[in-house]
Amino acid sequence: QKEVEQNSGPLSVPEGAIASLNCTYSDRGSQSFFWYRQYSGKSPELIMFIYSNGDKEDGRFTAQLNKASQYVSLLIRDSQPSDSATYLCAVDYGQNFVFGPGTRLSVLP
């Protein structure tokens, strides 16, 4: 069974700190990996995707992929209270995505 695991949190960080969110997946054949942000009561919105080993940066966000260890992470630099949300990791298994349960992030002013 194809699984995606995340620490449910909550993860609390002070404003201005780096938030680190982690995700592990079970299928080595996975090619593409996605991070979504979901505010309470709202639908998920795409932050970024990554498909090559290493780092990918987009503004304050950096996705890191390590296919050998089967994990993908999201770093948020200079965290702001507006970053407080649930972060969903998704793995593209070819036909469909499998989503992790999400990590709730709380950025404290």
Added chain:
Amino acid sequence: SQTIHQWPATLVQPVGSPLSLECTVEGTSNPNLYWYRQAAGRGLQLLFYSVGIGQISSEVPQNLSASRPQDRQFILSSKKLLLSDSGFYLCAWSEGRGNTDTQYFGPGTRLTVL
């Protein structure tokens, strides 16, 4: 640019009543379409996906069904709702081609079954 719509935004229905949720996409052709359900405090569960008109795949056996009568229209239905059908229903679309097939979500429908 592409836009995805869902309606209604919220719905309160009694147990045993029928259900029809609609999703439409603008600005793209022949998208892949998806229905997900998110129970309170839970992750996203894929219910159905469609790669074309009339082509529906079901991921989870349940009392729900889906149809795609037009290229950019996806409908989720039930003949008789159960209490366990309560949740946040999300429609998503993707291009269905290329190496990275990103999914984009609609605003969702919050369903409460009483």
